[in-house]
Amino acid sequence: MSNETNVTWHEHRVSREIREKKNNHKGCVIWFTGLSGSGKSTIANTLDHLLHQADLQSVVLDGDNVRHGLNAGAGMLKDAHGDDFSKRFGLGFSAQDREENIRRIGAVAEIFTQIGVIALTAFISPYRTDRDKVRNTLREGEFIEVFVDTPLDVCEQRDPKGLYKKARAGEIKGFTGIDDPYEEPTAPELVLLAAEKTPDILAVEVITFLKDKGIIH
Amino acid sequence: MSNETNVTWHEHRVSREIREKKNNHKGCVIWFTGLSGSGKSTIANTLDHLLHQADLQSVVLDGDNVRHGLNAGAGMLKDAHGDDFSKRFGLGFSAQDREENIRRIGAVAEIFTQIGVIALTAFISPYRTDRDKVRNTLREGEFIEVFVDTPLDVCEQRDPKGLYKKARAGEIKGFTGIDDPYEEPTAPELVLLAAEKTPDILAVEVITFLKDKGIIH
Numbered sequence: 447m448s449n450e451t452n453v454t455w456h457e458h459r460v461s462r463e464i465r466e467k468k469n470n471h472k473g474c475v476i477w478f479t480g481l482s483g484s485g486k487s488t489i490a491n492t493l494d495h496l497l498h499q500a501d502l503q504s505v506v507l508d509g510d511n512v513r514h515g516l517n518a519g520a521g522m523l524k525d526a527h528g529d530d531f532s533k534r535f536g537l538g539f540s541a542q543d544r545e546e547n548i549r550r551i552g553a554v555a556e557i558f559t560q561i562g563v564i565a566l567t568a569f570i571s572p573y574r575t576d577r578d579k580v581r582n583t584l585r586e587g588e589f590i591e592v593f594v595d596t597p598l599d600v601c602e603q604r605d606p607k608g609l610y611k612k613a614r615a616g617e618i619k620g621f622t623g624i625d626d627p628y629e630e631p632t633a634p635e636l637v638l639l640a641a642e643k644t645p646d647i648l649a650v651e652v653i654t655f656l657k658d659k660g661i662i663h
Numbered sequence: 664m665s666n667e668t669n670v671t672w673h674e675h676r677v678s679r680e681i682r683e684k685k686n687n688h689k690g691c692v693i694w695f696t697g698l699s700g701s702g703k704s705t706i707a708n709t710l711d712h713l714l715h716q717a718d719l720q721s722v723v724l725d726g727d728n729v730r731h732g733l734n735a736g737a738g739m740l741k742d743a744h745g746d747d748f749s750k751r752f753g754l755g756f757s758a759q760d761r762e763e764n765i766r767r768i769g770a771v772a773e774i775f776t777q778i779g780v781i782a783l784t785a786f787i788s789p790y791r792t793d794r795d796k797v798r799n800t801l802r803e804g805e806f807i808e809v810f811v812d813t814p815l816d817v818c819e820q821r822d823p824k825g826l827y828k829k830a831r832a833g834e835i836k837g838f839t840g841i842d843d844p845y846e847e848p849t850a851p852e853l854v855l856l857a858a859e860k861t862p863d864i865l866a867v868e869v870i871t872f873l874k875d876k877g878i879i880h
Contacts (some may be wrong), residue, residue, distance in 0.1 A: 459708060459723065460715045468715070491676060498677045498685070503720070505778045506676065515770035515800070535752070535763045546752045553732035554771050561722045583732070 465562035469503050471662040473559035475552075475584060476652065479571045479631060480594030481623045482609055483601035485640035485648075486568040489594060493649040494566055502662060505558055507551055508568040516554065517547050539620045545576050552580030559588055564661075572622045574629040587659065592652065593634040598623050600641045682779035686720050688879040690776035692769075692801060693869065696788045696848060697811030698840045699826055700818035702857035702865075703785040706811060710866040711783055719879060722775055724768055725785040733771065734764050756837045762793050769797030776805055781878075789839045791846040804876065809869065810851040815840050817858045 466472050476493070478486040487508050497504040517537045524530055537543045548571050558565035571577050581589040601623065602610040613621035620626040636655055638648045656662045683689050693710070695703040704725050714721040734754050754760045765788050775782035788794050798806040818840065819827040830838035837843040853872055855865045873879045 459727075460711055465715070468718075494677055498682070501685075505774070507774070510676075511774055511777065512770075515773060516767055518770075550733055550767070553729075553735075554774070556732060557722070557724070557728055557771070560728065 462560055462562060469562045471502050471562070471564070472588070472660070473562040474564055474588040474590055474656075474661050475555040475559055475580070476564065476566045476590045476592055477555075477571070477577065477580065478566065478568045478592045478594055479577060479634075480596060480640075481598060481601045481628055482570055482621075483604045483606055484594040484596035485638075485645065486570075486594045488645050489638065489640065489648050489652075490566040490568040492645040493652055496649055496653060497564060497662075500662075502564060503562060504564040504566060506566045506568065507555060512551060512554075516550055539626075541573070544573065545579075548573075548576040548580060552583055555580070556583055559584065564656075570622050570628070572626065572628045574631070577631070590636065590652075590655070591631050591634040592636045592638060593631045594638050594640050595630075596640045679777055679779060686779045688719050688779070688781070689805070689877070690779040691781055691805040691807055691873075691878050692772040692776055692797070693781065693783045693807045693809055694772075694788070694794065694797065695783065695785045695809045695811055696794060696851075697813060697857075698815060698818045698845055699787055699838075700821045700823055701811040701813035702855075702862065703787075703811045705862050706855065706857065706865050706869075707783040707785040709862040710869055713866055713870060714781060714879075717879075719781060720779060721781040721783060723783045723785065724772060729768060729771075733767055756843075758790070761790065762796075765790075765793040765797060769800060772797070773800055776801065781873075787839050787845070789843065789845045791848065794848070807853065807869075807872070808848050808851040809853045809855060810848045811855050811857050812847075813857045 462473065476490075478490055480486050487506075487510075490506050490508065494504050494506050537547050548569065551567055551569060555565040555567055577591060581591070605611060609618060609621065610624065612618045613624040622628050636652060638651060640648060643651075653662070679690065693707075695707055697703050704723075704727075707723050707725065711721050711723050754764050765786065768784055768786060772782040772784055794808060798808065822828055826835060826838065827841065829835045830841040839845050853869060855868060857865060860868075870879070
């Protein structure tokens with residue numbers, strides 16, 4: 447590189463294309479959506495294991511790593527003087543709060559795609575418009591909406607965290623599927639029947655899709 | 664793997680240790696702090712190039728990829744009905760807004776470290792307590808505070824975006840170094856003299872530090 451260009455090239459990012467070439471796969475967002483207890487997180491982590499074993503770069507974003515950090519809620523934010531400012535920035539469960547929750551996750555997933563990572567997100571994300579907004583921030587083909595289509599009664603029977611029981615008892619308000627709507631995707635890239643198949647088989651279905659689309663080889 | 668453990672292991676993340684072993688380096692946050700125009704972003708991108716060429720996993724977080732997404736500001740957020748809700752969630756320049764700005768960036772950087780990536784952040788981050796809070800969310804040794812120590816008069820002379828000129832003219836209020844304080848780090852891991860050395864030399868100084876600490880080899 448000549449001295450002439452020495453000053454300016456530093457300002458450039460390592461391009462996405464160069465990173466994708468090094469990783470030998472493309473970056474994308476695999477957006478799992480479905481009811482609580484539908485199997486989103488389990489499938490995402492199963493898929494993550496398979497991708498990792500195949501030497502691909504991936505990450506799972508779910509409640510475990512955003513609920514106490516990026517999207518901390520009420521009472522979780524204190525300013526320099528010890529004052530709680532989560533009233534303003536902390537996220538609850540109103541429609542607008544849910545929207546902001548999904549918006550931030552989408553923004554982070556986008557950063558991962560920019561460095562050629564396959565970002566697997568596992569959130570109920572019940573509203574169609576919120577999911578579509580994330581889709582619209584990404585390039586054509588890099589938002590892969592995966593509907594984990596587990597019937598409500600199956601989710602409620604599983605109830606791994608006891609949340610449906612609490613929602614039925616009225617201890618939790620605005621619970622998706624009980625007293626807040628879940629809007630099914632109208633044109634998801636994939637539908638996974640998680641009441642009928644194992645997480646391994648479903649993860650392989652996603653991998654087959656990624657191969658078909660040329661995202662991985 | 665036996666059927667017995669088949670159900671539970673999927674719930675586990677691919678561990679950070681396994682990812683770090685595959686990447687052949689540790690994850691960490693390299694937090695560049697300094698005045699506008701001090702050289703943070705240029706040094707971060709130079710370093711990113713060098714790390715990429717050495718086959719390490721890294722990412723730059725700076726205004727370019729968070730300002731319009733994760734930390735969108737006034738007028739940039741519309742809800743499903745077209746109502747602007749950035750009044751609540753959009754970030755401005757008050758002390759609390761700046762704190763929330765830095766908090767979110769710290770939370771995202773933490774996710775990167777969890778998958779063994781070296782996250783380079785380039786934000787003025789003028790307040791000591793905000794930076795220390797990010798440090799406290801991370802493990803010992805994985806927050807590397809790098810003070811890009813460029814004198815105000817040099818930054819103001821460079822003024823790459825014409826912001827100092829606007830601040831002096833009163834067109835921008837609360838501008839760091841002019842009418843809002845910059846709190847220098849008291850015990851940064853590194854101090855870079857960006858008025859005296861080239862970005863390449865400074866990036867190598869950071870690499871030397873990372874090697875000394877066993878983060879990279």
